[in-house]
Amino acid sequence: MGRNSRRARTSRPGTFDPSDRTRVKHTKIGVWDLYEEIDPARAHVPGASYAERAFAAYECLPYLARMIRDICAIRSCWFLLAAYALAEAGQALLPAASLWYSGQLINILQITIETRTVEADALFRVCVGRVACSVIRRILNHVLSELRGPLARRLKAQYSLHLFRARARLDLPTFEDPLVQRQLEDASSTSGSIAYDTLVMGAGIVSTLVQVVSQVSVLASVLGAQRDGILLALLSFATSMSDWVTRWNVFATEQVWAATTKDKDYIQMTGMKYVVNNMEHRKEFITGNLAEFMTKEFKEVSERVGPDNAVDFNELRRASRNRQRFSFFGLLQDPLRELPQVVFTLRSIQHPASMPVSLASLNLLQQTTSHFSFTVWRFFDQTSSITEQLATIRKLYEVANIPNRIVDGKIPFPEDAQKIRHGISLEFRNVSFRYPGSDQLALDNVSFTLSPGQLCVIVGANGSGKSTILKLSVRLYDPCGGTILVGGHDVRTLRLADLRAAVAVLFQDYTHFPLSIRDNIALGDPERFHDDARVRAAAALGGAADFVGRLPDGYETHLDRPVRDYFSGLPEGTRTLFGREIDFAGVRGAGGMASRTGGPALSGGQMQRLAVSRTFMRSVVGEDARVGLLLFDEPSASLDPTAEHDLFARLRELRGNKTMVFSSHRFGNLTRHADLILYMNDSTIVEAGTHDELMKRQGEYARIWMLQAQAFL
Incomplete structure (x- = not known):
């Protein structure tokens, strides 16, 4: 599922236009319209697209090396990696060992037929060897199972830190x-497993190659002396191999496609399902007395859509692909699989005395072919996603190199x-600024000067630009024009860490972190x-001290607990668990499990006091010479x-001589x-001065001051 979700996106340059019939193929599947891109590489030199994809994979190799x-630098992984490699190597050689013992059984059978005597010691050794292979295989499977968990957890921790x-x-x-954000999302969706997936893929490819080489070598030695042994092997492997080779493309790339439906009945039917299934519409649904009407309407719409079309796109597309796979070549593959049996039958008629040995060889060959075909298929399956895996590794590392727009x-x-x-x-000084993606100025030619230790109050309506001045002062953004001076220096020239x-x-628009109240306040000064x-x-x-002290967990209270509580079906009267209220709205599907969300119900004023306390943590608590400007x-x-x-x-009282x-x-x-x-309005400073000065001017400040003052008279 994870791989499919990643493939739904592509970083390929250019655009995809469903209306461009020269580059896009249109197919009707039920009520759905499918638009598939025609690969532009097909119009160029044959093989050019493969060379391009091979070069793209080559460019990702440095990231794989990194x-x-x-992974090798994680000391806690050294023993696990060594043990995993040894277990994989042992498991890769076991099929060949089992095959060798099977060959020995055939030799014993041939000697028995020729001499009419059984080599008991040799037969016993073969049986013990086969049993030992089975036991060792089970042990190695268990060892690998035990190693995968710790390896995956250590690699996930390493790359979680990388992404953080x-x-x-x-x-x-x-x-x-x-x-x-899209780049971060792409990297985040793979960060937990990409290193482990790459490790497993690499180990699997090497293991599969070892299996193929070792089994072919043993099989050649076992069947080389048998009449028609090589011919039977070639016929057995050819059919399976041809099937998988036609599907294999190590430089495969994801096709660009899109699907939509314009069928009004299907859209209406899906919308009705959403209405009846979701809580957000339930009040209007009940108060509008819609149950009977919607049920009747849904039945009529469903009948118009029909049962064959009343399914989602993926299901219809799978059915369409299954129909396309039926071909004349597919009909021939099953008869071709019977050719080894035909050859065996003909040879048995010609040489009846060798029939037991030939039958044993054929049985061994068929078992080996089945296992060998699966091994080869697994190799093709693993290597077919190499380019995708390399590209994912590149994304994971490139996310750490995204250049910041605010230059230090x-x-x-x-x-x-x-x-x-x-x-x-x-x-x-004449500062102007507009937010990214906006055409309107948030500040328009704003100028003012504030001396050290002064108190400045910026007033005005919401959206007038007050908050923008504060954001620019700490370089959350850089202005589009003009200059900002902090301590007499152009703010762009100062070290960002020192400035902040x-x-x-x-x-x-303060936020509270999903941590304890204590941690929320303490983060105001990370050094303390x-x-x-x-x-x-x-x-x-x-x-905030008074209301925090009254909370059951005090400063250890979580406003939004990041780790959820899980529970199964609980007695009807249960309302609290582990000392916390239960949110049954968090119930999710399987097993009746649910997770608790939220925290204590604090008022807006209490939440703001916590935010103020966080600011006080560094700014005004004690004699702190590091902070000279409070915003x-x-x-x-x-x-x-x-x-x-x-x-x-x-x-x-507490600001002392700090500028505020x-x-x-x-x-x-x-x-x-x-x-x-x-006093600001429409992104500009309309009036500036002290309270007495502005009141004497009888301007906008004085007018609004009097309006607000009258509310308390």
């Missing part, structure tokens, strides 16, 4: 790019760590992640007026204390 080096590191290093514009600067910051105690200056270590940010006292102090300053984006949006007043009071920038759409007590107020 994967081999990475590759994702973690991406900046925001790069991570938001749909093409990058070279200048260390700050030059003097002590100066940061007195805040960091911030200046925007000197700035603490709380965004309006394990300092529990600091975590509790930050929670107290953020106003708060709507920090009180979910707080009631009392909590908002308390928050602003704590911020003013607030954005808010509510005009409150904080603006009275601001050194600079920026």
